[in-house]
Each structure stands twice: as structure tokens, then as C-alpha cells.
Amino acid sequence: MMKFITAALLFIGCAQAQNNTTSTNMSTTETTNPASIHCFSVKALDGSTINFADFKGKKILIVNTASECGYTPQYKALQALYEKYKTKLVIVGFPANNFGGQEPGSNTEIKTFCEKNYGVTFPMAEKISVKGNDTAPIYKWLTNKSENGVLDAEIKWNFNKFLLDENGHIIAKFESGTEPLSEEITGKL
Numbered sequence: 001m002m003k004f005i006t007a008a009l010l011f012i013g014c015a016q017a018q019n020n021t022t023s024t025n026m027s028t029t030e031t032t033n034p035a036s037i038h039c040f041s042v043k044a045l046d047g048s049t050i051n052f053a054d055f056k057g058k059k060i061l062i063v064n065t066a067s068e069c070g071y072t073p074q075y076k077a078l079q080a081l082y083e084k085y086k087t088k089l090v091i092v093g094f095p096a097n098n099f100g101g102q103e104p105g106s107n108t109e110i111k112t113f114c115e116k117n118y119g120v121t122f123p124m125a126e127k128i129s130v131k132g133n134d135t136a137p138i139y140k141w142l143t144n145k146s147e148n149g150v151l152d153a154e155i156k157w158n159f160n161k162f163l164l165d166e167n168g169h170i171i172a173k174f175e176s177g178t179e180p181l182s183e184e185i186t187g188k189l
Contacts, residue, residue, distance in 0.1 A: 037141070042138060044123060045108075047107075050123050060089070061185070062091075063093050063162075069157075071159040078093070079120055085189050094125045094136075098155070102158060106127075107127055139155070151170060151173065161173065163185065163188055
């Protein structure tokens with residue numbers, strides 16, 4: 001019953017955020033900007049659903065990943081970070097083929113690769129686009145201040161990282177070279 005009430009309240013909060021209006025060039029338009037990342041659900045590599053509302057009360061690290069990138073070994077450090085802090089942090093990987101064709105595999109191939117080579121147990125979303133005309137809605141939200149209320153960000157390569165607080169709001173963005181176990185990230189946990 002309590003889970004149902006919590007879900008209902010979250011739905012109402014997300015619905016209220018979507019009904020806010022903004023003024024643009026002297027005309028009023030409806031926004032559809034979620035109040036937080038908790039309003040998003042995405043498909044996982046295995047076909048299930050990753051519901052970000054389930055992560056309320058934990059910090060979230062979102063990473064755009066690729067299997068054939070120079071940064072691919074970061075999967076090992078991401079898994080170590082997840083294991084060390086999983087009581088207060090969840091990591092969600094988003095495979096994307098936007099940079100140099102470095103994620104050519106299917107969702108099944110990506111899942112197998114991550115598990116076999118790096119022992120990945122943190123949630124992995126299905127393959128998406130993180131930039132361009134076909135950017136996934138969650139990445140539109142992450143990269144546009146007009147939608148997330150915090151910052152504009154450019155995804156320049158694989159393994160960019162967004163850290164969000166327990167309420168689903170962006171705390172920081174880190175470039176590809178920022179190691180998952182670095183003080184830059186762990187200091188914010």
C-alpha cells in the first residue's frame with residue numbers, strides 16, 4: 001500500500017511539473033519538462049524497465065558507454081564504484097553508438113560483453129543516441145538547462161558522467177577522462 005501511495009505521489013509531482021507553463025517570445029507554451037530524473041523510465045538491455053523513481057533517496061551516476069572505446073576499461077572501475085557505494089549510489093549505463101561507431105553491438109551483445117568482460121551488475125539501459133537529432137529524451141533532459149534547470153552540457157565522447165542527488169537533480173557532469181573512483185566523484189558521494 002505504501003509503495004502505491006509513493007508511486008501515486010511521484011506521478012502527481014511529475015504531472016504537475018509537466019503542466020507548468022513558460023513564456024517564450026511573448027507566447028505561452030506548455031512545458032513537458034520533468035521535475036527530476038525520477039520522472040523517467042527507460043528500457044533495459046534485457047528488455048525490462050529501469051524506473052528512475054525506484055532510485056529516489058540514492059545518488060545516481062549516469063554514463064554513456066561503448067564497448068570498443070579507449071575508455072571501455074572504465075566499466076571495471078564503474079563496477080567497483082557500484083559495489084563499494086551501492087547502499088547510496090546507483091549507476092546506470094547508456095550504451096550509445098554516437099562516437100566513431102564504437103558501440104556497434106545489439107542490446108544482447110552489449111549485455112553479454114559487459115557481464116563477461118567486466119562483471120557488470122549495475123543497471124544498463126538499451127542502446128540509445130546521446131546527441132544529434134535522435135537524442136533520447138533522458139539525454140535531452142540531462143544536457144539542456146531549459147529542461148533540467150541546472151546546466152547545459154555537451155556529450156563530447158563516450159563515458160561522460162552525470163551525478164544526480166537523492167532527489168534526482170544534477171550535481172555535476174564529468175568528462176570521459178574522469179575516472180569513476182576519482183576523488184572528483186567519490187568526494188560527492
